[in-house]
Amino acid sequence: MTGDYLVRATALDGKVRAFALRATELVEEMRARHDTFPAATAALGRTAMGSLLLAAASLKEEDQLLTIEIRGGGPIGRILCTATGRGEVRGMVSNPHVHADSVQPGKLNVAGVVGSQGYLSITKDLGMREPYRGTVELQSGEIGDDFAYYLARSEQTPSAVGLGVFVTSETLVDAAGGFLVQLLPGLSEEEIVAVEREVAALPHPTRLIRDGLTPEQVLGRIFPAGFELLDTYPVRFSCPCSPERYAAAIVSLGSDEIKRIIEEEENDYTEVVCHFCNEKHRFSPADMQQILEAANG
Numbered sequence: 001m002t003g004d005y006l007v008r009a010t011a012l013d014g015k016v017r018a019f020a021l022r023a024t025e026l027v028e029e030m031r032a033r034h035d036t037f038p039a040a041t042a043a044l045g046r047t048a049m050g051s052l053l054l055a056a057a058s059l060k061e062e063d064q065l066l067t068i069e070i071r072g073g074g075p076i077g078r079i080l081c082t083a084t085g086r087g088e089v090r091g092m093v094s095n096p097h098v099h100a101d102s103v104q105p106g107k108l109n110v111a112g113v114v115g116s117q118g119y120l121s122i123t124k125d126l127g128m129r130e131p132y133r134g135t136v137e138l139q140s141g142e143i144g145d146d147f148a149y150y151l152a153r154s155e156q157t158p159s160a161v162g163l164g165v166f167v168t169s170e171t172l173v174d175a176a177g178g179f180l181v182q183l184l185p186g187l188s189e190e191e192i193v194a195v196e197r198e199v200a201a202l203p204h205p206t207r208l209i210r211d212g213l214t215p216e217q218v219l220g221r222i223f224p225a226g227f228e229l230l231d232t233y234p235v236r237f238s239c240p241c242s243p244e245r246y247a248a249a250i251v252s253l254g255s256d257e258i259k260r261i262i263e264e265e266e267n268d269y270t271e272v273v274c275h276f277c278n279e280k281h282r283f284s285p286a287d288m289q290q291i292l293e294a295a296n297g
């Protein structure tokens, strides 16, 4: 498969679940939409890929939704992503124009913009009455480790997570990808040690994807004895917002608030910007009158 895609696999007789993805195009699209500076691009891209991997691992139905929020106290503010079981993801950061000096030469200081004093919170809307929620304290602010800690701590599944985004000197996304490996009950101590050894021996995920490894080849590195491919599907940036959805949201503000907006805008267009995709939705004065009538019932 070309472009961005995700593979789902098992290994060691089904006692290990593994997922890997290439997401270069969608992370570049997020960068372009939000005009993120390099470290913010990497933070948002890693969170978006982690969301897709976790959605692949935990959503059973295509219409279920996973939301990830990271607040680490760093200059980026809040990172928020949502992913569906269909491989669609969207995301935003509070402050896209942030920078932190590199600690290691040539490596973006992701933890420097995210911060490491805060939490990672996951909400899964599985179509039940109450969504599932889990929150853990951030461990490093590098995001991959934080996802792994969440899975071990909150879902009791020992996991390895690798997420990498490479940004060029022109600040464009040149490569983005990652993997998630989950150890299930029933593995022997030797098998656990063997998987952990292969994961620890991997170069940084950014290196792997820059070297042009496909998601299947990344899994091949982790499982030299082989793995069973279950599923492959495309992943992409997608935001379900539309003028109709925003019109409905404005109706829900109530007629007093809508009147206030109409007075404030006078004869100008009312513009609403979607925080997830940065698309502008514009409503003419005539549209706003219709919305007001709808609010009046």
Ligand SMILES: [Zn+2]
Pocket (backbone or CB within 6 Å): 239, 240, 241, 274, 275, 276, 277, 278, 279
């Ligand atoms: Zn949108």
